[in-house]
Amino acid sequence: MIWVAWRQQRTASFVVLGVLVLSGIFLLVTGLNMTHDFQQSGLSDCLAHTTKPLDVCGPLGTLFVNHYSSLIPFAAALMILPILLGAMVGAPLVAREFEQRTTLLVWMQSITRTRWLSVKVVLVLGTGLLAGGVLMVLLTWWFSPFSQLIGSFNPVAFDFSGPVLIAATLLALALGIFAGTLTRRTVFAIFLTLALILAIRLPVEFVLRPNYEPQITVTWPLAQSDNPPITLGMQDWSVGQGYIDAQGNKTNSITCSGTNVGQLTPQQCMQASGYRSNYLSYQPADRFWTFQWIETGIYLAISALAIGATFWLVRRRLV
Amino acid sequence: MSNVLETTHLSKRYGRQWALQDCTLALPAGRVAALVGPNGAGKTTLLHLSVGLLEPTTGSVQVFGCSPLKQTTQTLPRLGFVAQDHPLYKDFTVADLLTLGRKLNPRWDDTLAKARMQKLGIPLDRPAGKLSGGQQAQVGLVLALAKRPDLLLLDEPLAQLDPLARREFLRTLMDAEAESGLTVLLSSHIIGDLERVCDYLIILSASYVQLAGDIQEIGRTHKRLVGPRQEVDAIASVHTVIETSQTERQTTLLVRTNGPLFDPSWEVQEVSLEDIVLAYLSHQATERLLSSQSTQKQHGMEVVQ
Numbered sequence: 001m002i003w004v005a006w007r008q009q010r011t012a013s014f015v016v017l018g019v020l021v022l023s024g025i026f027l028l029v030t031g032l033n034m035t036h037d038f039q040q041s042g043l044s045d046c047l048a049h050t051t052k053p054l055d056v057c058g059p060l061g062t063l064f065v066n067h068y069s070s071l072i073p074f075a076a077a078l079m080i081l082p083i084l085l086g087a088m089v090g091a092p093l094v095a096r097e098f099e100q101r102t103t104l105l106v107w108m109q110s111i112t113r114t115r116w117l118s119v120k121v122v123l124v125l126g127t128g129l130l131a132g133g134v135l136m137v138l139l140t141w142w143f144s145p146f147s148q149l150i151g152s153f154n155p156v157a158f159d160f161s162g163p164v165l166i167a168a169t170l171l172a173l174a175l176g177i178f179a180g181t182l183t184r185r186t187v188f189a190i191f192l193t194l195a196l197i198l199a200i201r202l203p204v205e206f207v208l209r210p211n212y213e214p215q216i217t218v219t220w221p222l223a224q225s226d227n228p229p230i231t232l233g234m235q236d237w238s239v240g241q242g243y244i245d246a247q248g249n250k251t252n253s254i255t256c257s258g259t260n261v262g263q264l265t266p267q268q269c270m271q272a273s274g275y276r277s278n279y280l281s282y283q284p285a286d287r288f289w290t291f292q293w294i295e296t297g298i299y300l301a302i303s304a305l306a307i308g309a310t311f312w313l314v315r316r317r318l319v
Numbered sequence: 320m321s322n323v324l325e326t327t328h329l330s331k332r333y334g335r336q337w338a339l340q341d342c343t344l345a346l347p348a349g350r351v352a353a354l355v356g357p358n359g360a361g362k363t364t365l366l367h368l369s370v371g372l373l374e375p376t377t378g379s380v381q382v383f384g385c386s387p388l389k390q391t392t393q394t395l396p397r398l399g400f401v402a403q404d405h406p407l408y409k410d411f412t413v414a415d416l417l418t419l420g421r422k423l424n425p426r427w428d429d430t431l432a433k434a435r436m437q438k439l440g441i442p443l444d445r446p447a448g449k450l451s452g453g454q455q456a457q458v459g460l461v462l463a464l465a466k467r468p469d470l471l472l473l474d475e476p477l478a479q480l481d482p483l484a485r486r487e488f489l490r491t492l493m494d495a496e497a498e499s500g501l502t503v504l505l506s507s508h509i510i511g512d513l514e515r516v517c518d519y520l521i522i523l524s525a526s527y528v529q530l531a532g533d534i535q536e537i538g539r540t541h542k543r544l545v546g547p548r549q550e551v552d553a554i555a556s557v558h559t560v561i562e563t564s565q566t567e568r569q570t571t572l573l574v575r576t577n578g579p580l581f582d583p584s585w586e587v588q589e590v591s592l593e594d595i596v597l598a599y600l601s602h603q604a605t606e607r608l609l610s611s612q613s614t615q616k617q618h619g620m621e622v623v624q
Contacts, residue, residue: 004419007411100409104402105459108370109423110395110466 001111001119009123012089016131023078024138031142034068038145047148061149068145075142076156081135082169083197085128090176091189093124094314098184117314121307124173132169136160153237153288155205162292167299172197174303174310181310204298210239212294215281219244222270228280235285246274250281323348323470323502324369328378331364338364340526342378346504346519348469351496353513354506355596356523362506363403365523366474369504370400382470396426399468399501403475405459409448413441413458417465424466432465435491453484457491464495471495473505477512489516510596520592522599529599530575534592541595544572544585554582562598573598 006013038044043064046057094117097103107113139160143152152161159165175196180189220229222243232238242252256269264272283291324346331339339361346352356362367373368380371387371394379386385393407416413436421427436443439457441450447458456476463471473492477485493516496503507513510520520537522530530537541561544554548570551560558580562573573590580587 001423003422007415007419008408011410101402101404101406102408104372104400105406105408105462106419106423107372108395108398108400108402108463109420110425111423112391112395 001115002123004106005120005123008120009089009127013127016085016089016127019081020131020134023081023135027075027078027138027142030071030074031138034071034142034145037067038064044145044148064145065149072146072156075139076160078135078139079159079165082128082132082165082172083194085131085169086172086174086176086197087190087193089124089127090173091180091193092186093120093177093180094310095180095184095186095189099186113314114311117311121177121310124177125170125307128169128173129166132166135169136162136165139165149234151233151235151237151285153235153283153285153291158209158237158288158291159205162289163296164292164299167296167303168201171200171299171303171306174306175200178306178310178313181313200302204295208298209291209295210283212291213283213287215239215283217250217279217281219277219279221277222267222275224278226278228278230280232280232282233285235288237283237285239281239283241280242278243270244276244279246276248276250279321347324380324382324504326365326369326378326380329365329368329375329380330377331361331368331373332376337526339368339523342523342528344521344528344531346470346502346521348502349500350519351503351517352505352519352521353510353517354504354521354523355508355510355513355600356506357508357600360523361526362508362523363474366400366472366504366506370398370472371395396424396466397469399463399466399471401456401459401463401471401473401476404479405456405476407447407455407458407462410446412444412446413450414443416447416458416462417443420462420465426467428465428467431467432461435461435464439487439491451484453480453487456480456484456488460488460491464491467499469501471501471503473503475506475508477507485512492516510593514592520596522596524600537595538589538592540576541590542574542576542580543588543590543594544570544574544580545588546570546585549584554585561595562601 041060041064043057043060046060097106106116140162143157143161147157147161150157152158159168172193176189176193179192179196180186183189183192218228218230228241240250240252242250243254245251245255254266254270254273254275256264256273322345324344326342326344329339329342330337342361342365354362354365364373368375369382369387371382371391374388381387382394383397387394387398408419411419417429417432417436420432421429433443436458439454439461441454441458447455450458456479460473460476463473476488480488489512492503492505495501504521505513505517514534518534520530520532520534521528546569548565548568551563551570551572554560554572554574558577559575560572561575564571572585573594
């Protein structure tokens with residue numbers, strides 16, 4: 001069955017390999033250039049000998065960021081690859097067999113349906129594991145100069161700076177395989193896969209991730225400036241900044257009520273409306289790996305559920 | 320064990336629609352059986368239930384004395400199945416498909432498979448999707464035959480084939496049957512092509528089995544009776560009337576005889592297998608048989624009460 005599954009996925013595997021190689025070439029060429037500049041300009045040395053990078057290495061850092069940060073969106077765009085893998089490789093895995101009725105051929109050979117599905121799933125998830133791993137290593141290396149300047153604990157870099165990237169790849173594939181088995185229609189399954197991935201990843205990243213551990217919140221009086229009394233390190237994740245309103249809720253918009261609103265400065269207005277203080281919430285740098293593993297765990301758990309449901313569907317729902 | 324396939328009150332329902340109802344039949348080993356019925360009669364359902372692709376709603380099905388659904392490790396290696404329209408992996412070459420068969424089947428006969436392909440003139444290096452319909456059907460058949468099955472089931476194998484391809488397909492089938500003595504069950508909505516190759520007939524109509532038995536026996540017991548116009552009650556009390564047609568002057572019946580025919584007012588004629596099948600499949604006959612079945616059931620209920 002391994003041979004059969006490989007023969008079926010051969011073309012897709014070569015396409016995946018091709019895309020990975022092209023991405024790799026792009027990352028290597030730009031990355032080598034960047035690293036070279038990073039070291040030659042003295043920025044690397046400077047960062048190595050100070051704890052307050054922006055103050056000391058400011059001009060060098062600004063220069064580097066100005067020059068290269070336009071590349072970041074290109075690198076971040078590669079994060080779409082795991083999603084594409086789920087939709088283009090995961091979704092058709094079982095759906096196409098139903099669609100072309102080849103289940104009626106392969107299920108009548110002398111192997112059980114469970115074994116048939118296991119081999120296919122393991123092969124595809126293995127490919128995903130490799131692809132995700134390669135992408136993670138490449139992107140982490142590529143991003144390392146930026147990581148020292150702007151940190152990795154931010155919504156963009158977090159996604160590819162650790163096992164979360166591999167788990168997200170497996171998740172996309174597992175959801176794709178599940179969607180394909182459920183719908184039995186390739187095109188429908190592709191769209192369902194995309195919808196499922198978004199429906200899971202967006203809430204995880206924007207709602208759950210900032211709260212894997214309680215945020216540390218610093219407050220200071222409204223009378224002072226907007227600048228917080230503490231300076232966050234490069235590797236800390238600043239989750240939110242704003243005001244605590246009269247009810248004690250965090251907000252970043254000012255709503256004034258009263259008669260002569262137009263004549264007040266924002267600060268007077270806030271005091272008149274009962275706003276209590278400024279605040280800054282953040283997740284400290286030392287939680288980075290905890291957060292990586294928590295999110296990896298969430299994605300792997302959902303993947304396991306999706307694969308489990310797939311096996312249940314294939315064993316129970318016949319033809 | 321004499322029966323390769325046995326079903327007992329086998330029924331399958333999709334939603335509210337019964338695809339197969341109360342099907343009890345036995346297929347003796349070594350037979351080549353035709354499963355005949357109009358489209359939508361439940362032929363595919365019966366075949367899929369027999370090979371474990373479907374789960375019965377009620378009743379049971381046994382292949383080689385095993386459940387094809389639960390004891391797949393016993394049944395699958397001994398079953399050959401060619402689904403309707405003989406699905407193949409279109410991007411696999413013929414050689415790839417043979418490798419698939421070799422890798423997935425312990426009883427696979429590679430020599431036989433390659434020899435048949437050569438005999439049929441099917442190039443091994445061509446993708447299955449680029450073969451003609453007849454060749455694809457042949458590849459599907461060879462894949463099933465090279466498993467060395469004890470029971471081979473074919474779902475509408477001739478439907479998409481032109482007359483020449485039909486003849487070649489049946490020749491391949493008959494060669495294999497002669498060599499290994501396997502049991503074959505093939506479905507069709509027509510009997511014509513099958514009469515030469517089959518020795519057993521199962522007629523399925525409106526999700527019920529109307530008739531099952533040896534073809535020669537069926538030919539012997541079914542007669543056409545022609546006589547002056549008259550009531551058929553007398554004859555119907557002894558024999559089973561399948562089809563009645565009346566003109567002003569004469570009455571023509573197709574009956575299944577349940578003993579000798581004595582009444583001299585009837586002229587007894589032989590009837591072709593095709594006519595027998597058509598008679599069973601005609602609306603009139605189906606309704607009559609169904610109503611007689613239901614009255615039998617009602618009688619049964621009354622007895623119980």
